[in-house]
Amino acid sequence: MSAPVVHGWCPGALRPMMSGDGLVVRVRAPLGRLAQAQAAGLADLAAAHGNGLIDVSARSNIQIRGVSPEAHPALIDGLTALGLIDEDVAAETRRNLVIQPFWADRDATQCVAVSLTEALAREDAPDLPGKFGFAVDCGSSPLLRSISADIRIEAASDGLVVRADGADTGRLVATAQEAAAAAMELARWFLDTGGAPAGRGRMARHLAGGASLPDRFRHAPAAASGAAPPTPGASLTGQLVALEFGQITAPTLAALAGLAPIRITPWRALLLEGVTTAPDLPGLIHDATDPRLRIDVCTGAPGCPQALSPTRDLARALAPHLPEGQRLHISGCAKGCAHPGPAALTLTATATDRFDLIRDGRADALPEATGLAPDQIKKAL
Numbered sequence: 134m135s136a137p138v139v140h141g142w143c144p145g146a147l148r149p150m151m152s153g154d155g156l157v158v159r160v161r162a163p164l165g166r167l168a169q170a171q172a173a174g175l176a177d178l179a180a181a182h183g184n185g186l187i188d189v190s191a192r193s194n195i196q197i198r199g200v201s202p203e204a205h206p207a208l209i210d211g212l213t214a215l216g217l218i219d220e221d222v223a224a225e226t227r228r229n230l231v232i233q234p235f236w237a238d239r240d241a242t243q244c245v246a247v248s249l250t251e252a253l254a255r256e257d258a259p260d261l262p263g264k265f266g267f268a269v270d271c272g273s274s275p276l277l278r279s280i281s282a283d284i285r286i287e288a289a290s291d292g293l294v295v296r297a298d299g300a301d302t303g304r305l306v307a308t309a310q311e312a313a314a315a316a317m318e319l320a321r322w323f324l325d326t327g328g329a330p331a332g333r334g335r336m337a338r339h340l341a342g343g344a345s346l347p348d349r350f351r352h353a354p355a356a357a358s359g360a361a362p363p364t365p366g367a368s369l370t371g372q373l374v375a376l377e378f379g380q381i382t383a384p385t386l387a388a389l390a391g392l393a394p395i396r397i398t399p400w401r402a403l404l405l406e407g408v409t410t411a412p413d414l415p416g417l418i419h420d421a422t423d424p425r426l427r428i429d430v431c432t433g434a435p436g437c438p439q440a441l442s443p444t445r446d447l448a449r450a451l452a453p454h455l456p457e458g459q460r461l462h463i464s465g466c467a468k469g470c471a472h473p474g475p476a477a478l479t480l481t482a483t484a485t486d487r488f489d490l491i492r493d494g495r496a497d498a499l500p501e502a503t504g505l506a507p508d509q510i511k512k513a514l
């Protein structure tokens with residue numbers, strides 16, 4: 134078995150990545166929100182220029198799958214007309230924000246997200262590595278602590294705290310503009326102190342490697358531990374609907390677009406603004422106890438060229454057999470994209486419909502059992 138390929142950069146819309154089913158075109162909706170016309174247009178474009186499948190990533194991005202290189206220019210024209218494309222690849226790469234989706238008009242989260250988006254679009258914005266990102270999480274209790282980010286902006290009782298990921302303290306500021314400026318300062322410090330040799334690196338690793346933060350980022354303690362990620366259901370902002378294994382079809386997205394503006398969340402779910410009744414559409418999960426919500430599964434074959442087996446059909450087949458409360462990670466290869474950390478149970482493909490079973494480990498950890506067929510896996514669960 135060959136080692137998984139590590140690309141070290143993330144696909145965007147202008148710089149898509151080739152996958153097993155064509156180009157993956159990643160769209161970063163401004164402020165993590167699609168107006169109804171944008172959502173409807175995006176669904177049409179995914180059906181016309183892709184294979185009609187759309188992923189929602191753990192960083193609140195939308196990925197149109199199955200795009201041929203010939204269709205890419207027309208897709209970009211369509212996305213540009215919808216206001217979903219940045220000026221260039223550098224601007225697209227820098228605008229790597231995850232925004233807590235339950236924001237209200239003109240609250241701290243929305244204001245910081247707007248200020249930070251503007252700061253990252255300026256010509257003098259730091260040239261950050263592709264995976265370097267910001268979490269804007271200024272509600273009463275942090276919701277994005279489990280989401281990967283390098284600089285976090287959270288609420289405190291007396292202002293906003295801008296903090297390097299991996300640090301217990303940050304810098305207290307009063308306004309959204311000050312928060313954006315402090316975040317840019319921290320990003321520049323990261324680059325200036327060698328956080329991204331050869332253009333790659335993450336903040337927490339930089340601090341763990343001994344980098345010492347500037348004094349002004351050491352005084353404000355981080356807010357208490359964050360809240361658990363929300364489950365599907367009604368909220369003050371609207372209905373939260375989960376997507377089966379983080380994927381939605383173009384017709385289902387088009388139907389949702391007819392209901393309300395859509396906020397993209399980092400929990401493989403969509404938030405339908407102002408909607409009070411869960412829409413009954415294929416591929417949507419409304420029941421918080423649905424076992425599919427406890428399965429992390431990657432694209433697998435044939436969508437990923439590195440995959441040694443399909444994964445999603447197995448996830449569907451195993452869901453009813455998953456013991457209550459247990460989480461399962463199914464990975465098409467040892468790279469473990471869908472869940473990079475350890476999981477209670479992990480199945481790593483080694484050949485078509487053959488998987489190693491790993492307990493309390495990552496996808497590349499030593500297996501407890503090897504070469505299991507789906508029926509044997511059901512028994513093992």
Ligand code: SF4
Binds near residue numbers: 434437
């Ligand atoms: S973990 Fe899954 S998505 Fe990632 S490279 Fe392997 S097969 Fe592809």
